Amino acid sequence: MNFDKELDARGLNCPLPILRAKKALAEVTSGQVLKILSTDPGSVKDFAAFAKQTGNELLSTAEAGGEFTFFMKKK
């Protein structure tokens, strides 16, 4: 998937992946896509909840070898 910015939140634990994502989203414009890498298993539910509450669209969630990749489109 194409993306405009990447955030490496691997090794970070709650709530840091969400806080970093919020910051990274502030640096892209509406409609642009942020790719997020995370190793926190809790981040799967957290990013879904973050998207629901902020109106940013979670385009996809994937897991491979304990690493999670999210694509989020800015509102």
Next chain:
Amino acid sequence: MDTKKMAIIATKGTLDWAYPPFILASTAAALGYETQIFFTFYGLQLVRKDLSVLKVSPLGNPGMPMKMPFGPKWFKSINWNMPNAIQAIIPGYENVATALMKQTIANNGVATIPDLRELCQEAEVKFIACQMTVELFGFEHSDFIDGLEYGGAATFFEFAGETDICLFI
């Protein structure tokens, strides 16, 4: 859509209890909540300039696992809980427990309290310190970080009365 609001009363002044208010406030701010924390009684320690006052004590805290943050896996999984009477007479026990807790926090990629507090401030979480307890405990305003407001219960209710979420921690 109206902005959602959250208010927290932070009343505990230990390293472990410093986490819930700052984690919830920073996350709420990231979700777009207008957020305030009212620091009162021992919670005032969380807005001191010097955060090294925050310690954690396993004494009288049966829920706290006492595990070592280093060594092989079998060693890390040992729980070193011991009777309160013994914990109480070991000099520096609290300092050692605090150092081990900080190492565990770092090993797990969990943010430090100074970092979380700064993230809250960057996200414009409003900090209010209880003026009555500042005086009660003999603190000076210079003991606390900049950007604090000082007020009492009525100040808290002014904002808390309009919130969607209001927590006492």
